[in-house]
Amino acid sequence: MELPQHHDVVLLLGAPGAGKGTQARFLAETLGVPHVASGDLLREHRNRGDELGKAAQVYMDRGDLVPDTLVVDMIMHRLNEPDAADGALLDGFPRTIGQAHALDAALVERGLPIRRAVYLEVSRGTLTDRLSGRWTCPSCQSTYHDRFSPSPAAPLCGRCGGVLYQREDDRREAVENRINVYLRDTTPVIDHYDRLGVLARVNGDGEIEQVRDALRLAVDPVPVPVPAHVAA
Ligand code: ADP
Numbered sequence: 001m002e003l004p005q006h007h008d009v010v011l012l013l014g015a016p017g018a019g020k021g022t023q024a025r026f027l028a029e030t031l032g033v034p035h036v037a038s039g040d041l042l043r044e045h046r047n048r049g050d051e052l053g054k055a056a057q058v059y060m061d062r063g064d065l066v067p068d069t070l071v072v073d074m075i076m077h078r079l080n081e082p083d084a085a086d087g088a089l090l091d092g093f094p095r096t097i098g099q100a101h102a103l104d105a106a107l108v109e110r111g112l113p114i115r116r117a118v119y120l121e122v123s124r125g126t127l128t129d130r131l132s133g134r135w136t137c138p139s140c141q142s143t144y145h146d147r148f149s150p151s152p153a154a155p156l157c158g159r160c161g162g163v164l165y166q167r168e169d170d171r172r173e174a175v176e177n178r179i180n181v182y183l184r185d186t187t188p189v190i191d192h193y194d195r196l197g198v199l200a201r202v203n204g205d206g207e208i209e210q211v212r213d214a215l216r217l218a219v220d221p222v223p224v225p226v227p228a229h230v231a232a
């Protein structure tokens, strides 16, 4: 069966610091769907100081996961907005089996298939190198790296001029915890989508451009084979 070009959901899975946010910005544009990042949304709530933001703060500071009910409600709310009616690129969600089951059920109800769950695979040493040098924009949530991907306007954001900062949870103690939480709670999510037959593994250790090309291939709808005499 041929998949439609835009009308479906792509999941971007991977450890903290794997490069999900960096790649999602390109990929969402390629796919023509909005980029929905649970971490970005939670930080926006926290910055606004609303009830969800206050409830999430203590978990986020420790590097623990925010409880499923809060995160699932937030994402469902976001997916109900008109720009997500035809699909979305989900970054950082689902992160637990409970979240995955809630998402699967909601998508079945909406008639939106999951085109791919892409697992951005990165070695542990690379993760800590990336997180320790990460600088984040408070306004548009773009990320930079002081060595691997500096902002052309440092110390300001090259996209919107925001003053870049280092996330509190990118400190070493919180990083160790986040990686352990990821291994315990999120690895089963990867197995879940593997069993459903939608998982694609992409090596995330390379340069940003290399990873971007590999990701584009991984989310392409299966190409219709061109007969040899036409291709020639
Ligand atoms: P990273 O990009 O480093 O993987 P995120 O920005 O996605 O981190 O998430 C930051 C924090 O927000 C997490 O450590 C966690 O506390 C919370 N968070 C983000 N997404 C989820 C989720 N799907 N479920 C529970 N907590 C989440």
Ligand code: ADP
Pocket: 014, 015, 016, 017, 018, 019, 020, 021, 022, 023, 130, 131, 133, 134, 135, 143, 144, 145, 146, 148, 149, 204, 205, 206, 207, 208, 209, 211
């Ligand atoms: P995630 O959203 O998965 O937590 P980010 O996209 O924020 O990860 O990337 C983490 C850090 O690593 C950022 O500082 C980013 O600039 C940098 N980074 C992302 N991809 C690469 C890459 N392929 N090579 C080197 N550094 C990268």
Ligand code: ZN
Pocket: 137, 138, 139, 140, 141, 142, 157, 158, 159, 160, 161, 162
């Ligand atoms: Zn910015």
